[in-house]
Structures are given as structure tokens and as C-alpha cells.
Amino acid sequence: MPSGTAPPLASLVVNVSEAPSRQVWDxxxxxxxxxxxxxxxxxxVLELPYDVNDVVPKGAVLVRFSNVEQKSATRAAQAQIAxxxxxxVNAGANFKRLAAIYPQxxxxxxxxxxxxxxxxxxKGVLDAAQAQWRETGQAEKYTVVRAPYAGVITRRYVQVGEAVAGxxxxxxxxxxxSLRDLRVDVKVPQSVAEAIRRSGTAEVQFDGGRERLAASxxxxxxxxxxxxxxxxxxxxxxGGAAGLYPGMTVRAVFAIGEAKQLLVPLGALVERGELQGVYVIEGDRVSLRQLRTGDVVGDRIQVLAGLDNGERIATDPAAAARWLIAQRHRAVR
Structure with missing residues (x-):
């Protein structure tokens, strides 16, 4: 390639521009x-089918108790009802007989x-017996504890064989x-509380910033x-925030105004372990430059150090890497 000729790579010139000013807290x-x-x-306690961290469906049996006393009380209540x-019935029949001849x-x-x-x-005794039967029947139902909704077991307070009190x-x-509906609790300094209230928008980042969710x-x-x-x-x-679980720590990103920032497309970023960089094009030369990056803003990422306003970068890092390898091979020949 003639000296001074720019490499045939897709590129763009990065410039400082107005972008949302974002602050991050855990x-x-x-x-x-x-x-x-x-x-x-x-x-x-007779049975504990699930342990801590197990995911259970709605209605799953979480605890099963002994029910001998409850069954005995139910049978006694049924006998009392009979x-x-x-x-x-006897009192009713006697009253009916007397009521028929009383007018004469x-x-x-x-x-x-x-x-x-x-x-x-x-009738009052019968009603009381039926109420007692319903109460004992409910107590028998209490010997099986079911999940009120689908979710994850976060703690278990009892062990099999342990006696418990109601x-x-x-x-x-x-x-x-429940894993269906989640929220994030964040503590922020009072100096930014009003700006966050006015903005009313936030983003949750996790998995090293690769996963992002907008707060509803x-x-x-x-x-x-x-x-x-x-x-x-x-x-x-x-609902259905995949990859998030109660107790996790995430990054809460708030947009609280506008500020001049240097941003590069995420697609132009090269990541090698924890290092990040871009391919910088200077005349006929291409070099990989390490960057110190900040927050992700949409499909771009903030550059804190390593790149200056007005520099040109390759937008396809894979093509830039292939071009560099080809240049080295030509130089060897």
C-alpha cells in the first residue's frame, strides 16, 4: 500500500458530544x-420435600406435619354431629306432632x-357441632403447607422430627x-435524589454490564x-427478569442531565479478559489502543481515557485485526 494511504477499513471519527450524564450505584x-x-x-414435622435455594411451583407441598391428633379430632367432631x-330430628318430630294438635x-x-x-x-347444638367439625377439618388441612406462589425457598426454620407450635x-x-416480580433497592446521596426524581428513568446492569434492563x-x-x-x-x-434473583447485587444507572462525553460504538470495542480497547487508524497505520471506559449509553460506551477527540477508529475490530495480520505477513516476505 502506498505510504500515507488509509487502510481499506470501515471507520469513524469520534467526537465529543452531548450525552446523558449517568451516575451509578450498587x-x-x-x-x-x-x-x-x-x-x-x-x-x-414429618416431611420437608424442598431445601433452601430450591425453585418450587405454586401449590407444591413445602411442609407435611403429623396429623394423628387432627384426624382424631375430626372423627370426634363427626360423631358429635351425628x-x-x-x-x-327427634326434637323436631316431637315439636311437629305437638304443633299439629296444639290448635285443637x-x-x-x-x-x-x-x-x-x-x-x-x-338446632343450636347441631350448629355448634358442625362449626367444631369445620374447625377441626381446617386444622387437619393445616398439616400440609403449600407454596402460595411459584418461587425460590430462601430460608428453612425447622427440621424433620421437630415439634412446632401454632x-x-x-x-x-x-x-x-417469588421470582416473577422483582425490584431493586438503591441508596443514593441526598445531593442527587431530586434529579433522579425529576428524571424518572433508570437502568439495571448485571453480568459484568453485559445484561441491561430498563426499570419500569x-x-x-x-x-x-x-x-x-x-x-x-x-x-x-x-415480570420475567431472566438472570436476576433476590439478594443479587446489581448496578443501578441513573440519567441525571446532559454532559459532553466521548463515546464509541460497543461494536468497535475489543475485549481481552478485563482489558478493553479499539483499533485506532492514523494515516496508513493501525494500532490497538487500550481504553479506560465508563458507563454504557445505549449502543455506545463512554471513554474516560486512552482516546482523544477527533481520532479515527475502526468500526469492525475483526476486519482490523485481519488487516494487521496480513500487513505483518507482507513485511516478513
């Missing part, structure tokens, strides 16, 4: 729906009233968090921590 992923399931009956029903004066008013009271009392002081059993809403809570003078900011994420 945030913690939280589950919107999370619960600690409590014991609702006195029993002994006895109470028999008494009610064959029975006294006192006998009639007594029969009516006996029927009503028997109300009035119920014991904690299992903590579960941004809430700056209207009070500061008096110890740290920071505001809590909540970033809501749309």
Missing part, C-alpha cells in the same frame, strides 16, 4: 412477593313452648420469594436515613 434485588409461612396447628343431628287444645301452651325450645336448643404464637417454617418505574421515597443522609430509591422491573 443496588440489591428484592422479590416484590415474599413471605414467611407460619405453623397454624400444633404438630410434628349425635346432635339425631337429637335435632289437646296440649297445653307450656308443653308446646317446651317442645319448641327443645327443638331450637337441639397460634397464638405460631412458629416460622419456610421463607419463600422509579420511586424516590420522601424521607432520608438520618444516619447516612441517603434516600431509598426503588426500581420496579417487569
Amino acid at each position: 443496588g440489591t434485588v428484592e422479590a416484590v412477593h415474599a413471605a414467611v409461612l407460619m405453623a397454624q396447628t400444633d404438630a410434628r 349425635s346432635a343431628r339425631a337429637d335435632f 287444645g289437646y296440649v297445653s301452651k307450656a308443653a308446646y313452648d317446651q317442645a319448641l325450645a327443645q327443638r331450637n336448643a337441639a 397460634p397464638p404464637f405460631p412458629q416460622q417454617l419456610i421463607a419463600i420469594a 418505574s422509579v420511586t424516590v421515597f420522601p424521607y432520608a436515613d438520618p444516619a447516612t443522609h441517603t434516600f431509598s430509591v426503588r426500581l420496579e422491573l417487569s
Whole structure:
């Protein structure tokens, strides 16, 4: 190639331009729906099908208790209902018989009233027995604890064989968090809280910045921590945020104004381990230049050091690398 002739590579001149000024803070992923399931009956743990970090579907059995006492109470309640029903039927039949002959004066008013009271009392006993049966049946249902929604087990408080207590002081059993709806909690300095509130936009970055999600809403809570003078900011994420799990640390990126920045396309970036660079074209020469980069802005990345305003870079780093190899081969010949 004649001296001074630019290489036949796709390129562009990078220039300082106005771009969103972004600030980054670490945030913690939280589950919107999370619960600690409590014991609702006195029993002994027989089975714990899942352990911490297991993902479970909605309705999965998380804890199974012994139910001998509950079954016995249910059978006793059923027997009480049968006895109470028999008494009610007899009292009802007696009252019906007296009610039929009472208008003819064959029975006294006192006998009639007594029969009516006996029927009503028997009905009350039957109603109480049925209520007791429903209560014991519910207690038996409490011996099986199911997942209220699909999620991940975050903590287990009991072991197989352990006796647990129900109300009035119920014991904690299992903590579960839904993976469907997630949010990020961020603590930001009070100096930027108002700018974040006005902007109302944010982006969550994880997996080394390779994965990015736009927050569906941004809430700056209207009070500061008096110890740290920071505001809590909540970033809501749309359902199904793949790759994010409760407890993870992520980067929360906020756009809080405009600033002059030097940006290069992400496609022009060369990454070798933790090093980043671009192929710089100077006349007929091409060289790989290491960069210190900042935040990703759309499909471009901020250059903090290593590149000057007005320099030309190759937009296809693979083609630039092949061109350099070909040049070296020619030089050897």
C-alpha cells in the first residue's frame, strides 16, 4: 500500500458530544412477593420435600406435619354431629306432632313452648357441632403447607422430627420469594435524589454490564436515613427478569442531565479478559489502543481515557485485526 494511504477499513471519527450524564450505584434485588409461612396447628414435622435455594411451583407441598391428633379430632367432631343431628330430628318430630294438635287444645301452651325450645336448643347444638367439625377439618388441612406462589425457598426454620407450635404464637417454617416480580433497592446521596426524581428513568446492569434492563418505574421515597443522609430509591422491573434473583447485587444507572462525553460504538470495542480497547487508524497505520471506559449509553460506551477527540477508529475490530495480520505477513516476505 502506498505510504500515507488509509487502510481499506470501515471507520469513524469520534467526537465529543452531548450525552446523558449517568451516575451509578450498587443496588440489591428484592422479590416484590415474599413471605414467611407460619405453623397454624400444633404438630410434628414429618416431611420437608424442598431445601433452601430450591425453585418450587405454586401449590407444591413445602411442609407435611403429623396429623394423628387432627384426624382424631375430626372423627370426634363427626360423631358429635351425628349425635346432635339425631337429637335435632327427634326434637323436631316431637315439636311437629305437638304443633299439629296444639290448635285443637289437646296440649297445653307450656308443653308446646317446651317442645319448641327443645327443638331450637337441639338446632343450636347441631350448629355448634358442625362449626367444631369445620374447625377441626381446617386444622387437619393445616398439616400440609403449600407454596402460595411459584418461587425460590430462601430460608428453612425447622427440621424433620421437630415439634412446632401454632397460634397464638405460631412458629416460622419456610421463607419463600417469588421470582416473577422483582425490584431493586438503591441508596443514593441526598445531593442527587431530586434529579433522579425529576428524571424518572433508570437502568439495571448485571453480568459484568453485559445484561441491561430498563426499570419500569422509579420511586424516590420522601424521607432520608438520618444516619447516612441517603434516600431509598426503588426500581420496579417487569415480570420475567431472566438472570436476576433476590439478594443479587446489581448496578443501578441513573440519567441525571446532559454532559459532553466521548463515546464509541460497543461494536468497535475489543475485549481481552478485563482489558478493553479499539483499533485506532492514523494515516496508513493501525494500532490497538487500550481504553479506560465508563458507563454504557445505549449502543455506545463512554471513554474516560486512552482516546482523544477527533481520532479515527475502526468500526469492525475483526476486519482490523485481519488487516494487521496480513500487513505483518507482507513485511516478513
